[in-house]
Amino acid sequence: MDPYETVDVVVIGGGPGGATAASTIAAEGRSVLLLEKSPFPRFHIGESLLPYTAGVLEQMGLLEPFANNGYVPKCGAEFTDRTGSFRRVSFEDQGPGRHHQTFQVERAHFDNALLEHAQEAGAQIRNPAPVDELIVEDGRVVGVRYRHEGETREVRAQYVVDASGRSGKVAHAFGLRRSVDQLRMVAIYRHFTGLDEAANPGERGDIQIGNHKDGWVWAIPVWEDTISIGTVMHKDTFRRHGEPEQIFDEHRARIPRIAQRLEGTEPSTKIRIETDYCYLSDEIAGPGWLMVGDAGCFVDPIFSGGVFLAMVTGREAGRTVAAALEHPYRTEQLQASYESFYKTGYDTYFRLIRGFYDYKFNFRQYREDLPDFIEERHVSLLLAGDFWSQGNALARYLKSERRWDTFAPFEYFYGCPVYPDLELLERVEMGV
Known part of the structure; x- marks a missing residue:
């Protein structure tokens, strides 16, 4: 084996979460190596994006070029049944100030474009480059061993960001993953x-x-x-x-x-x-590592939140790592904040789906039985990606139902990563 190389951060996985994390870290001037096991472009499921994803793409400077890629515009969601009756949720009901349109995409094309963006931002990309194992010294992850171009290689880093999806390199290495039996x-x-x-x-x-x-x-x-x-x-x-x-x-x-x-x-x-694709980890960050997107949790795809959650946790993980490299004394605080951020998003999404499944997949009945104080706007907002809002009445109601608890108890993180000013204003108006 050749002598190992050294970078600031290794990212495992080149999907939306890994690519977003890598571009975020590289934009901060840090050296980052992204290792993806599969040749791109590659097939992937999860083709419907949330409107809040459009906001993330806009913040990354990608909304306009992506809008010109020929993707199918998506302005709402229709819920229907065997009788042909239906109910439509329009994303215009979110109210002013937010994106009312997003895209349906072919993931092979979309994911490849995000990976190219990470490379343009300065990240090194190697694929196919499957990661075989984490390198752990004195209880801290300090790098990985991987295969590339017929050779086994080793890279050392101050942080490893695990965006390996269902492979869950960190979760499997430390026995952190558990299935959601419901x-x-x-x-x-x-x-x-x-x-x-x-x-x-x-x-x-x-x-x-x-x-x-x-x-x-x-x-x-x-x-x-x-x-x-x-x-x-x-x-x-x-x-x-x-x-x-x-x-x-x-x-x-x-x-x-x-x-x-x-x-x-x-x-x-x-x-x-x-x-058996629904699972979670109660630990999302640890010594030398953070999980992103599906590497830590995977929720039923019914409300299409996967890509949005992957990208927004990837970006937040990238910011967390960059800040920890700049201010090592804040590492514990930064990682705890990231873990709360990650869990809040996934917890809200889990609850939305658990409620739907309790109604045997019948969204119309689910919606009709919600308390009267929940407005159509709150439903549209939550289906659009409003997972970190304290002012959303539907989100607060879902969090109050103990039967939908999933994670071990944790402290919620409030503050929308896409529309922070609007979320704060609504929180004030709601008196929460």
Whole structure:
């Protein structure tokens, strides 16, 4: 093995969280090496973005170029069922000052653009470069061993940011990950081409979420002529019913408005399956390391929060590491603040989904049973990504329900990372 190299920060994983963390750190003038196990571009699920993601892209200087990439505009979400009845949430209901439109994207294209941005910011990118193990000395992570171009290599760093997604390098190394048993789900999905949105009975570009007695179905137009379809069910349902392709075809056919939208399309990718995908870690930061996005937690994709949470935690992790390198005496405080930030976002998102699942995937019933003081604006805001707001009545209600507790007790972090001034104003107006 060659002598090891040294950088300020190693980032494991080149998805949205890792790429955002790397670009943030590099922009602070620090040396950063990003290691990604797969050649890019590569297929990935999670194609529907939240409106708050548009705000993050704007802050990164990427909104205008991304808006010109041909991505499908998304202005709302439709919730429908087997009877064909539906309820639409419009992102215009957020009120003034926020982005009311975001995108549906093909992740291979979107993720690759974010990775290129990290490289342009000054990060070193190596892929394929799978990380085999963490290097730990005296209880602190001080680097990683990885493979690249047929060689095993070693790099030392003051910090390792784990954005490795489900691989969870840090979580698995230290035994930190636990499953969320209430959300032990299976997703079966594929893409279809030949899409003609003239057949869509709803609003052009909307994500559709259809519920039935055994689960739910998503429909996301990722290009003008391509749509992503996924069927999600409890693991026991998956085990009881036939072959994956048979289950997929039968479940998607249960939702008339999605079936109508698919008229004239044909499959363009193979069937893919994800199982047991909901998990969390109660420790998000430790000596020499921080987790970002899916490396620490993964929540059911029904409300499309994954990319937003990955990017915003990646950016916050990058800022935390840069500050800790500049002010080592503040490291413990900075990491504790980051952990609260991370958990607050994921906790809010977990609660939103747990409530939905308690209503057997029926969003319309879920919405109708919410207390009267929760306005349509609060629902639109939370579905848009308003996870760190103390002034959002729906978020406060969800946090008051102990049956939806997920993490071990922690201190909430309040202060929106996308619209801080608006969140503060609303907090004052609400008297909280």
